[in-house]
Amino acid sequence: xxxxxxxxxxxxxxxxxxxxxxxxxxxxxxxxxxxxxxxxxxxxxxxxxxxxxxxxxxxxxxxxxxxxxxxxxxxxxxxxxxxxxxxxxxxxxxxxxxxxxxxxxxxxxxxxxxxxxxxxxxxxxxxxxxxxxxxxxxxxxxxxxxxxxxxxxxxxxxxxxxxxxxxxxxxxxxxxxxxxxxxxxxxxxxxxxxxxxxxxxxxxxxxxxxxxxxxxxxxxxxxxxxxxxxxxxxxxxxxxxxxxxxxxxxxxxxxxxxxxxxxxxxxxxxxxxxxxxxxxxxxxxxxxxxxxxxxxxxxxxxxxxxxxxxxxxxxxx
Amino acid sequence: xxxxxxxxxxxxxxxxxxxxxxxxxxxxxxxxxxxxxxxxxxxxxxxxxxxxxxxxxxxxxxxxxxxxxxxxxxxxxxxxxxxxxxxxxxxxxxxxxxxxxxxxxxxxxxxxxxxxxxxxxxxxxxxxxxxxxxxxxxxxxxxxxxxxxxxxxxxxxxxxxxxxxxxxxxxxxxxxxxxxxxxxxxxxxxxxxxxxxxxxxxxxxxxxxxxxxxxxxxxxxxxxxxxxxxxxxxxxxxxxxxxxxxxxxxxxxxxxxxxxxxxxxxxxxxxxxxxxxxxxxxxxxx
Numbered sequence: 001x002x003x004x005x006x007x008x009x010x011x012x013x014x015x016x017x018x019x020x021x022x023x024x025x026x027x028x029x030x031x032x033x034x035x036x037x038x039x040x041x042x043x044x045x046x047x048x049x050x051x052x053x054x055x056x057x058x059x060x061x062x063x064x065x066x067x068x069x070x071x072x073x074x075x076x077x078x079x080x081x082x083x084x085x086x087x088x089x090x091x092x093x094x095x096x097x098x099x100x101x102x103x104x105x106x107x108x109x110x111x112x113x114x115x116x117x118x119x120x121x122x123x124x125x126x127x128x129x130x131x132x133x134x135x136x137x138x139x140x141x142x143x144x145x146x147x148x149x150x151x152x153x154x155x156x157x158x159x160x161x162x163x164x165x166x167x168x169x170x171x172x173x174x175x176x177x178x179x180x181x182x183x184x185x186x187x188x189x190x191x192x193x194x195x196x197x198x199x200x201x202x203x204x205x206x207x208x209x210x211x212x213x214x215x216x217x218x219x220x221x222x223x224x225x226x227x228x229x230x231x232x233x234x235x236x237x238x239x240x241x242x243x244x245x246x247x248x249x250x251x252x253x254x255x256x257x258x259x260x261x262x263x264x265x266x267x268x269x270x271x272x273x274x275x276x277x278x279x280x281x282x283x284x285x286x287x288x289x290x291x292x293x294x295x296x297x298x299x300x301x302x303x304x305x306x307x308x309x310x311x312x313x314x315x316x317x
Numbered sequence: 318x319x320x321x322x323x324x325x326x327x328x329x330x331x332x333x334x335x336x337x338x339x340x341x342x343x344x345x346x347x348x349x350x351x352x353x354x355x356x357x358x359x360x361x362x363x364x365x366x367x368x369x370x371x372x373x374x375x376x377x378x379x380x381x382x383x384x385x386x387x388x389x390x391x392x393x394x395x396x397x398x399x400x401x402x403x404x405x406x407x408x409x410x411x412x413x414x415x416x417x418x419x420x421x422x423x424x425x426x427x428x429x430x431x432x433x434x435x436x437x438x439x440x441x442x443x444x445x446x447x448x449x450x451x452x453x454x455x456x457x458x459x460x461x462x463x464x465x466x467x468x469x470x471x472x473x474x475x476x477x478x479x480x481x482x483x484x485x486x487x488x489x490x491x492x493x494x495x496x497x498x499x500x501x502x503x504x505x506x507x508x509x510x511x512x513x514x515x516x517x518x519x520x521x522x523x524x525x526x527x528x529x530x531x532x533x534x535x536x537x538x539x540x541x542x543x544x545x546x547x548x549x550x551x552x553x554x555x556x557x558x559x560x561x562x563x564x565x566x567x568x569x570x571x572x573x574x575x576x577x578x579x580x581x582x583x584x585x586x587x588x589x590x591x592x593x594x595x596x597x598x599x600x601x602x603x
Contacts, residue, residue, distance in 0.1 A: 032422075033422025037419040052451060136553040
């Protein structure tokens with residue numbers, strides 16, 4: 001009896017040992033596969049993030065060594081008119097361009113979510129501005145388009161309006177040229193909406209048809225709830241993109257944020273502070289304010305999401 | 318019968334309205350791009366004229382292309398295109414290959430801390446580049462990597478969170494039974510990845526490749542930070558220097574080079590466009 005028991009525990013021990021070995025091997029394999037990301041994460045994210053946090057409490061011109069100066073950078077920010085200006089410009093930009101872009105993307109996705117001959121072709125055409133929109137060529141062209149003697153004015157003149165203003169040269173309109181540029185590149189959001197629309201099971205609509213629901217009702221009760229996770233995803237991505245816009249503002253304004261700093265978006269001002277004036281400390285402090293702002297908005301959207309984002313998997317729970 | 322024809326007629330009209338709306342909107346959408354292409358054949362004088370909205374140049378001037386390509390005389394667009402292709406090629410190769418490897422790890426292997434690291438990866442999506450920009454610049458500066466392509470390429474070999482996410486979603490839809498039977502046949506984890514999963518996630522790989530190609534091709538801030546010698550400029554950086562408002566601008570030459578700079582992106586898009594939607598649809602973003 002005792003021998004058998006011993007024997008069986010022996011086997012169990014052995015088994016758990018090999019099981020443990022398998023678990024260890026599984027863990028090692030897992031870490032081996034994600035190693036490139038882990039290394040990159042520490043080298044290009046974590047370490048820079050911590051360094052940036054440290055820099056934000058220093059005065060540092062890149063050639064010397066960082067000198068701790070407490071919260072001086074943050075105090076100086078309060079007094080810095082350009083800081084407030086760039087913040088205001090960025091908020092204006094984000095709050096107008098993000099909704100416009102998403103609405104437009106949504107509208108076009110709805111328009112194209114049907115089985116009509118040639119729909120592929122349209123999708124392609126509408127996506128072209130988005131694939132080229134990020135390029136410098138287009139930003140440079142945009143500048144030319146909105147100049148006093150550019151094509152926009154010449155079209156308006158053709159329509160009988162006598163307009164000769166330089167849209168990019170006037171402080172009240174310059175930011176709008178950037179907003180229009182952002183709206184024009186709605187394609188990636190549109191594709192994500194379209195992908196979401198295609199995943200809504202058709203039988204929901206068929207059932208609604210039987211119940212006699214009209215298209216508005218179907219849109220409110222079927223399309224919107226099913227699309228809410230996609231709307232949520234797009235909203236977060238676009239908010240972040242909106243608050244961190246840089247390249248377009250840099251190129252359209254020629255790197256200056258002019259006229260009268262009307263296109264001095266936050267990221268552009270931050271860049272100027274760092275690489276024009278070599279104030280790495282101040283610039284890092286600005287970057288952390290940006291993190292706080294983006295974090296705050298993301299948190300608000302996340303918190304509110306339980307009220308309006310509908311996940312199918314929750315249905316059964 | 319009569320009703321049926323009526324309905325058919327109504328549908329016809331509806332689809333006609335749709336096409337009309339889609340064509341008009343599409344033309345407005347494409348107008349700026351077409352305008353740029355048309356300007357690349359115009360004289361600078363014509364670009365500044367009353368009819369600057371016109372999409373049809375008075376005559377096709379190819380001279381703009383020759384002048385633009387020469388750039389400043391000492392460095393030409395041959396160099397810039399070569400640089401852009403080298404940078405974009407290596408960066409895309411690194412981003413897509415390592416992202417698939419990492420995605421396999423997250424999707425198929427149960428290891429301690431998997432969820433924690435996956436969440437960390439998500440959080441990096443939300444960190445503005447501006448936060449890591451300065452320390453990264455200083456690190457690369459101290460390493461002596463400024464004015465090489467290394468700062469632009471090496472980080473891509475750490476995987477791109479968006480691609481990893483896309484591929485994890487895709488891999489999760491592949492039955493685990495495939496892995497298990499391969500394992501019984503004596504396949505190692507790496508063989509399961511390379512022989513089974515990798516070929517099956519082709520749509521996701523192509524989607525990531527396309528995205529990576531145009532993000533890198535259009536990338537501006539990276540080259541702006543790390544490349545200061547004209548010999549190293551990418552196409553986008555060269556175009557921006559070309560259009561410097563501080564100097565008098567040769568618009569027709571810029572538009573010519575701008576048009577050329579869009580070619581690789583548009584060609585890749587035209588070849589692979591069906592995969593973009595497919596890749597996004599099948600992965601699902603829920």
